[in-house]
Amino acid sequence: xxxxxxxxFFSVLVAGGFLAAFLWAVRSGQYExxxxxxxxxxxxxxxxxxxxx
Amino acid sequence: MQIAKEVNLKEGTLCYxxxxxxxxxxxxxxxxxxxxxxxxxxxxxxxxxNNLCRYYxxxxxxxxxxxxxxxxxxxxxxxxxxxxxVTQLTNFTEGNIxxxxxxxxxxxxxxxxxxxxxxxxLNKGIIHSEVNFVQKTVNIKFNNTEISxxxxxxxxxxxxxxxxxxxxxxxxxxxxxxxxxxxxxxxxAGFCFGNIMxxxxxxxLAPVGSLEHSFKQFFGLLNLLLGAPVLFYSAxxxxxxxxxxxxxxxxxxxxxxxxxLLVLFFRSTFEIVTNTGVGFIDSMTGLxxxxxxxKIFQSKxxxxxxxxxxxxxxFPISVTVKKSxxxxxxxxxxxxxxxxxxxxxxxxxxxxxxxxxxxxNLDYSFVTGESIPVPKVAGEIVYAGGRQCGSxxxxxxxxxxxQSYLTQLWNKDTFIKKDEDKFNSLVNVVGKYFTIVxxxxxxxxxxxxxxxxxxxxxxxxxxxxIIACPCGIALTNPFALGNAIRLLGRNKFYAxxxxxxxxxxxxxxxxxxxxxxITQTGDAEITFNGNVLNTKxxxxxxxxxxxxxxPLSSRIYEAISETDVPxxxxxxxxxxxxxxxxxEGNTIKLGSALFAADNNKVLLNNDKLTSKLDSRIFxxxxxxxxxxxxVNNVYRSGLDxxxxxxxxxxxxxxxxxxxxGERENLQKYFGSEGRIRFNQSPAxxxxxxxxxxxxxxxxxxxxxxxxxxxxLKQSDVGxxxxxxxxxxxxxxxxxxxxxxxxxxxxxxxxAKATKRIIIMSFVISVIYxxxxxxxxxxxxxxxxxxxxxxxASSITVVLFTILATNIMARRKGL
Numbered sequence: 001x002x003x004x005x006x007x008x009f010f011s012v013l014v015a016g017g018f019l020a021a022f023l024w025a026v027r028s029g030q031y032e033x034x035x036x037x038x039x040x041x042x043x044x045x046x047x048x049x050x051x052x053x
Numbered sequence: 054m055q056i057a058k059e060v061n062l063k064e065g066t067l068c069y070x071x072x073x074x075x076x077x078x079x080x081x082x083x084x085x086x087x088x089x090x091x092x093x094x095x096x097x098x099x100x101x102x103n104n105l106c107r108y109y110x111x112x113x114x115x116x117x118x119x120x121x122x123x124x125x126x127x128x129x130x131x132x133x134x135x136x137x138x139v140t141q142l143t144n145f146t147e148g149n150i151x152x153x154x155x156x157x158x159x160x161x162x163x164x165x166x167x168x169x170x171x172x173x174x175l176n177k178g179i180i181h182s183e184v185n186f187v188q189k190t191v192n193i194k195f196n197n198t199e200i201s202x203x204x205x206x207x208x209x210x211x212x213x214x215x216x217x218x219x220x221x222x223x224x225x226x227x228x229x230x231x232x233x234x235x236x237x238x239x240x241x242a243g244f245c246f247g248n249i250m251x252x253x254x255x256x257x258l259a260p261v262g263s264l265e266h267s268f269k270q271f272f273g274l275l276n277l278l279l280g281a282p283v284l285f286y287s288a289x290x291x292x293x294x295x296x297x298x299x300x301x302x303x304x305x306x307x308x309x310x311x312x313x314l315l316v317l318f319f320r321s322t323f324e325i326v327t328n329t330g331v332g333f334i335d336s337m338t339g340l341x342x343x344x345x346x347x348k349i350f351q352s353k354x355x356x357x358x359x360x361x362x363x364x365x366x367x368f369p370i371s372v373t374v375k376k377s378x379x380x381x382x383x384x385x386x387x388x389x390x391x392x393x394x395x396x397x398x399x400x401x402x403x404x405x406x407x408x409x410x411x412x413x414n415l416d417y418s419f420v421t422g423e424s425i426p427v428p429k430v431a432g433e434i435v436y437a438g439g440r441q442c443g444s445x446x447x448x449x450x451x452x453x454x455x456q457s458y459l460t461q462l463w464n465k466d467t468f469i470k471k472d473e474d475k476f477n478s479l480v481n482v483v484g485k486y487f488t489i490v491x492x493x494x495x496x497x498x499x500x501x502x503x504x505x506x507x508x509x510x511x512x513x514x515x516x517x518x519i520i521a522c523p524c525g526i527a528l529t530n531p532f533a534l535g536n537a538i539r540l541l542g543r544n545k546f547y548a549x550x551x552x553x554x555x556x557x558x559x560x561x562x563x564x565x566x567x568x569x570x571i572t573q574t575g576d577a578e579i580t581f582n583g584n585v586l587n588t589k590x591x592x593x594x595x596x597x598x599x600x601x602x603x604p605l606s607s608r609i610y611e612a613i614s615e616t617d618v619p620x621x622x623x624x625x626x627x628x629x630x631x632x633x634x635x636x637e638g639n640t641i642k643l644g645s646a647l648f649a650a651d652n653n654k655v656l657l658n659n660d661k662l663t664s665k666l667d668s669r670i671f672x673x674x675x676x677x678x679x680x681x682x683x684v685n686n687v688y689r690s691g692l693d694x695x696x697x698x699x700x701x702x703x704x705x706x707x708x709x710x711x712x713x714g715e716r717e718n719l720q721k722y723f724g725s726e727g728r729i730r731f732n733q734s735p736a737x738x739x740x741x742x743x744x745x746x747x748x749x750x751x752x753x754x755x756x757x758x759x760x761x762x763x764x765l766k767q768s769d770v771g772x773x774x775x776x777x778x779x780x781x782x783x784x785x786x787x788x789x790x791x792x793x794x795x796x797x798x799x800x801x802x803x804a805k806a807t808k809r810i811i812i813m814s815f816v817i818s819v820i821y822x823x824x825x826x827x828x829x830x831x832x833x834x835x836x837x838x839x840x841x842x843x844x845a846s847s848i849t850v851v852l853f854t855i856l857a858t859n860i861m862a863r864r865k866g867l
Binding site (some may be wrong): 004005008011012015016018019022023026027031032033034035036039040042043 | 111163166167170184185186187188233236237240241244247248251252268271275
């Protein structure tokens, strides 16, 4: 039955990884502007940008 | 989109850049594109040169009209060369790299985002720029050896996005309110709560006694380990709040919550460590998680709006000073009495001053809400806050910025006093009695069981405290008020925070400002008094008025319906006095009384003509005065309906900074019993609200200008009404979009209904508590029961408040 304890250890570890990811996302400011990125992603890449640089 | 553009071009009416109507006769073109003014054309040409014309494809006519702006940037931004100001404006500098954030109120569409993030194409010195659309800011990273801060600002101006740089930015950096720590706390609570639930399932599901003992203890200890950070980190705000309540010798709603949480934790610890039970860590973490969810829900904020603005947010940071013939720009805060300052078109007067030179036409809409410019001539005193429309003027400062007529309002106690929460929320009043009752019941349970067994007595005592933890009551407020804020926000009523809604429900007096609040800004009615004008004369007047951009001229132009307008050849504008022209051999003059009468006072020898109760524009044709155009206030549509519906329930007061010219009109709306006070200075308004409060009234103040700021701050609820909610509003508790003014009565009724919903919800959660306490009193409470009963009461309360507020909003017509 010791295997359950090992499994629980790993499951908490994985969940802790997600918690760390969430905290990192908050810290890096991803929750501060939840509108602009949704517009920005729809801009096409430049077609003439490379030539004119 | 392409087709729509071609049609517009054929009609030759809409500006390719900003979409404004191009006036006929002005041919401002570049290639096949037509523009309304040279400013718009210049911006287009800059973008065209740099291959940035995709700007015009993303959105139709996305540009900002350049008509009102100063065409020549010239020396306007010289103050940005001052290293002191540069350091204050930049967020940080490291070597060659500087980062700064500007507020750009004009940002309004995806084209704006696109262009502002392509700034690096316009100047190599700009490394990166990023827009925050909601807060209307752009964050710019630039190489300060290639481009100076001043050049960055001038670049923004050149493409039509003039950043708003105000005194406020210098004194305290733009601070973004952020609730990062709340997100951290809820992250930790959610993580621990989820894992604890998982670990508690065996206990819920396994038949009693079948779970292996070693597992039970392992799960218990793991729960304890996970529960501790939730209690001591995630719930720390509740501890702080309860503690500060005790320090002020009052018990708030957080006290019984903290009490319940602590008892839960220590009883669980005891049970787990002594191996006598599994504890209630699952209930405890769940409770904290839900409470934090409520906080997130309640913390709905309107990022783009600012509720804390004072005059410093609108005043410029520098002003041009003339010293021994040289023009230099100095920070406004360094202005001294006797300094001679130069105010150009569209600039704001920062301090009270005497007109020295030039013709002023001052637009005081920031201050009073009145948008029709007031003419001033040399020798007159002008007050801070006016915006010059027309050519540059020279002034001599008579009072420093902070001592001006308007700005000294902010030296008053109301603004100096720390903004403590003078309002005692209903939930805290309930919480106080609740705590006392619960402690008494718990003590009774202890005394009842003590004779039979100490152990049972302690069990019953802690069980009462646990089960009576007022989570339902604590959740009611955030969810009911949070949802009310959202529903009101959908109707363009933006409350600063949740307590505003509750405070509205208590008011009994409503104070209105007049100009700009109950009258409509920029939409006045023009009437002509004097000899009736014949068709020919009307056409002449219209032809004359067409040539001037002065707001009054354009209103007269619109007021005359004749269409067959003769061509006007010799037009002259006498700034600050009036306009004249010779049309078909007739000399026509429009302007001040003296101007129209050619300074011939005999012609004006009539008191009625020179009355100062309203704005008058005199008309003379061929030297004889025909009469005057009077500009009358137009009351907001729907005003009479709201007054009728509010009159019976509230005491209504009107405070006007103007003279008594409108008394009769106002009495028509407010009735003869209505209180109307005229000639109120900003400080008078504040004092009047204070007096009302001292006589036991709870006051709601509605105003629109900086001169109402004192009264808004002093009142229990201050609502600023604004035509453009993101651009201008004085400090207040809530901002109302001017277009929704006619629904104000419904919004107040809704706020009152929300309070009734909160009370009903309290009743529901108390019923749950009574049921739970009855069981707890008998000391028969299992972890499973606690795990079911506590979330059940929370969920009922949350569902009830959200549904009820939504239904109520619909019933009230919101």
